[in-house]
Amino acid sequence: MYAQLVDTGAKRVQSLEELSPEDRAFQERIDAGVKIEAKDPMPESYRRTLVRQISQHAHSEIVGMLPEGNWITRAPTLKRKAILLAKVQDEGGHGLYLYSAAETLGVSRDQMIADLHAGKAKYSSIFNYPTLSWADVGCIGWLVDGAAIINQIPLCRCSYGPYARAMVRVCKEESFHQRQGYDIMLALARGTAEQKAMAQEAFNRWWWPALAMQGPPDKDSVHSAQSMAWKIKLFSNDELRQKWLDQTVPQAHYLGLTVPDPDLAWNDETGHWEHGPIDWDEFYRVIKGDGPCNRDRLRARVKAWEDGAWVREAAVAHAEKRAARERVKAA
Amino acid sequence: MKEWPLWEVFIRSQHGLAHKHVGSLHAPDAEMAIRNARDVYTRRNEGVSIWVVKAADITASSPGDKEALFEPANSKVYRHPTFYPMPDEVKGI
Amino acid sequence: MGRQDALFEYLLRLGDSALVLAQRLGEWTGKAPIIEEDLATANTALDLIGQARMWLAYAGEVEGKGRDEDRLAFLRDASDFRNVLLVEQPNGNFADTIARQFYFDAWNVRALDALRGSTDARVADIAGKSLKEARYHFERSADWVVRLGDGTDESRAKMQAAIDDLWTYTGELFAADEVDRILAESGVGFDPGSLHAPWMDAVKQVLDEATLVAPAAGYMQRGGKQGVHTENLGYLLAEMQFLQRAYPGGQW
Numbered sequence: 001m002y003a004q005l006v007d008t009g010a011k012r013v014q015s016l017e018e019l020s021p022e023d024r025a026f027q028e029r030i031d032a033g034v035k036i037e038a039k040d041p042m043p044e045s046y047r048r049t050l051v052r053q054i055s056q057h058a059h060s061e062i063v064g065m066l067p068e069g070n071w072i073t074r075a076p077t078l079k080r081k082a083i084l085l086a087k088v089q090d091e092g093g094h095g096l097y098l099y100s101a102a103e104t105l106g107v108s109r110d111q112m113i114a115d116l117h118a119g120k121a122k123y124s125s126i127f128n129y130p131t132l133s134w135a136d137v138g139c140i141g142w143l144v145d146g147a148a149i150i151n152q153i154p155l156c157r158c159s160y161g162p163y164a165r166a167m168v169r170v171c172k173e174e175s176f177h178q179r180q181g182y183d184i185m186l187a188l189a190r191g192t193a194e195q196k197a198m199a200q201e202a203f204n205r206w207w208w209p210a211l212a213m214q215g216p217p218d219k220d221s222v223h224s225a226q227s228m229a230w231k232i233k234l235f236s237n238d239e240l241r242q243k244w245l246d247q248t249v250p251q252a253h254y255l256g257l258t259v260p261d262p263d264l265a266w267n268d269e270t271g272h273w274e275h276g277p278i279d280w281d282e283f284y285r286v287i288k289g290d291g292p293c294n295r296d297r298l299r300a301r302v303k304a305w306e307d308g309a310w311v312r313e314a315a316v317a318h319a320e321k322r323a324a325r326e327r328v329k330a331a
Numbered sequence: 332m333k334e335w336p337l338w339e340v341f342i343r344s345q346h347g348l349a350h351k352h353v354g355s356l357h358a359p360d361a362e363m364a365i366r367n368a369r370d371v372y373t374r375r376n377e378g379v380s381i382w383v384v385k386a387a388d389i390t391a392s393s394p395g396d397k398e399a400l401f402e403p404a405n406s407k408v409y410r411h412p413t414f415y416p417m418p419d420e421v422k423g424i
Numbered sequence: 425m426g427r428q429d430a431l432f433e434y435l436l437r438l439g440d441s442a443l444v445l446a447q448r449l450g451e452w453t454g455k456a457p458i459i460e461e462d463l464a465t466a467n468t469a470l471d472l473i474g475q476a477r478m479w480l481a482y483a484g485e486v487e488g489k490g491r492d493e494d495r496l497a498f499l500r501d502a503s504d505f506r507n508v509l510l511v512e513q514p515n516g517n518f519a520d521t522i523a524r525q526f527y528f529d530a531w532n533v534r535a536l537d538a539l540r541g542s543t544d545a546r547v548a549d550i551a552g553k554s555l556k557e558a559r560y561h562f563e564r565s566a567d568w569v570v571r572l573g574d575g576t577d578e579s580r581a582k583m584q585a586a587i588d589d590l591w592t593y594t595g596e597l598f599a600a601d602e603v604d605r606i607l608a609e610s611g612v613g614f615d616p617g618s619l620h621a622p623w624m625d626a627v628k629q630v631l632d633e634a635t636l637v638a639p640a641a642g643y644m645q646r647g648g649k650q651g652v653h654t655e656n657l658g659y660l661l662a663e664m665q666f667l668q669r670a671y672p673g674g675q676w
Binding site: 062065066069072073074075076077078079080081082085086088089092093095096099134184187188190191192194195300303304307308309310311312313314315317318321 | 443446447450451453454455456457458459460461462463466467469470473474476477480493494497498517518570571572574575576578579582663664666667668671673674675676
């Protein structure tokens with residue numbers, strides 16, 4: 001998902017009896033559905049994992065502005081331009097809500113950004129794929145934001161209050177994102193032969209990365225089990241992926257698109273769609289930095305940050321001057 | 332370089348309601364914090380009034396003091412109307 | 425030139441200036457100095473796209489040839505664009521973008537205010553709606569001019585350079601031609617020259633507070649309003665119009 005493969009630092013999930021009295025009291029509060037707030041006592045590993053997860057999520061939103069931002073200047077109508085700009089702006093807002101939530105855990109935004117720029121912090125693999133045509137913008141909204149919503153709605157109930165509240169805000173805004181994406185695809189599907197081909201070509205490229213983006217099967221993952229015990233992850237990756245698949249396949253069919261998976265099949269017994277094997281080597285390769293756009297995305301972020309340094313510095317200098325003047329006036 | 336200070340943002344969503352905490356943001360001073368809050372937290376008409384407070388200026392009660400601060404109120408059940416049973420025949424009270 | 429033709433031209437000037445500036449601001453997406461500024465810049469761009477759509481839709485109706493906002497935006501070549509030269513200038517660094525915005529906002533606020541009293545009800549209506557947005561834009565861009573001017577030595581130098589550099593494109597905002605005269609006479613438009621003094625006062629006041637020096641009067645470039653642009657516009661349009669040009673007749 002937007003936060004993939006989050007390391008919890010756990011070797012295995014300990015039972016209540018094995019936990020120290022403090023950690024046990026903490027786990028019991030979580031089990032009772034009590035929300036943890038910023039100043040509440042919490043195990044250091046819980047805090048560190050949350051910082052990793054939330055900051056990764058925030059970075060994904062910010063880096064995620066780039067592939068779609070690409071097309072703001074080339075949107076085909078003024079209405080689409082306005083919608084896309086508003087959508088990408090929302091992603092920036094979401095990044096900001098999430099950085100805010102992470103900052104309650106005692107890490108500064110500048111530090112998180114420095115970690116991203118140094119390659120120490122991850123962001124979602126999905127944003128390392130290029131947007132090559134207008135239909136890619138449709139695919140991101142429909143498929144990627146669609147997957148994001150499935151992941152994020154449960155997080156509105158996660159155990160950490162500031163994160164849960166940020167997710168509520170994000171989810172409220174996100175459904176417009178998915179719809180605008182599908183709306184772009186609808187227009188293409190109803191369009192000329194060239195437009196239909198554009199839609200199918202983009203769909204072919206986005207299908208597998210979108211299917212993979214919830215992350216590899218994690219039923220045996222210690223980190224996932226620990227995150228689930230802490231209620232900062234509420235469903236397994238496969239559960240989320242299944243939900244996405246079941247909702248997306250009929251949507252694709254409605255558009256007249258062919259799903260690029262020869263093994264895709266409806267299972268009458270389970271009442272679910274089944275997909276062919278996902279190339280997890282590719283997923284890990286992209287996560288580790290060898291996706292088509294990893295270097296470009298990171299360079300773009302670093303450049304924006306470095307180019308803006310003098311502006312941020314000037315704003316602080318000015319605020320200080322102004323405050324000093326006020327003090328003189330008051331004296 | 333110095334990071335822009337953190338500000339907590341409170342929004343009054345409608346006339347007649349109290350300001351409610353919505354999140355935080357960074358700004359060099361209060362004036363810009365208000366502007367940024369407008370752009371970050373009221374993109375969908377969510378507000379009619381904004382407060383910003385420097386996060387560093389907020390004093391919060393400590394969770395460790397929770398018992399001392401809040402539990403004494405538990406024993407004062409006589410502050411609640413349900414403490415006083417009223418005869419069914421008595422109306423309007 | 426007839427009054428309808430003049431009105432069409434006039435609406436294109438207003439619409440194209442808003443559109444081209446919005447397009448420039450859109451280029452900033454994901455590249456601003458801090459995320460809060462990304463959101464703020466996008467808000468200004470969104471307001472301007474909204475204004476452009478209203479002006480261009482009306483322009484299409486006035487022309488009466490069935491061109492809607494998109495046909496006007498995406499299927500005219502540079503020589504048919506009527507935006508002022510100022511707004512097509514490249515983003516440059518953040519100070520360049522702010523200076524361009526500041527000069528434009530200081531004009532736009534006054535132009536829209538004048539147009540609120542237009543004898544053309546539709547023009548008055550669009551101006552009224554846009555004015556609130558423009559006022560906020562001006563507050564913001566003026567605020568940044570002050571912050572950068574009276575910030576660090578580096579920011580001051582950059583802000584001063586931007587203010588100086590774009591100065592030559594401000595004269596066009598106040599230069600009247602036949603179109604302006606026809607519309608001013610009928611009370612639909614205003615005399616551009618009448619905005620010069622108030623604009624200058626506002627600009628100087630901000631520059632003063634920003635500890636910046638107002639540029640000396642110099643040669644003023646013009647031509648945008650008549651369709652003779654700088655080289656920058658062609659590239660901007662090539663990018664903006666690409667899809668409509670590459671896939672003619674598509675519905676998007």
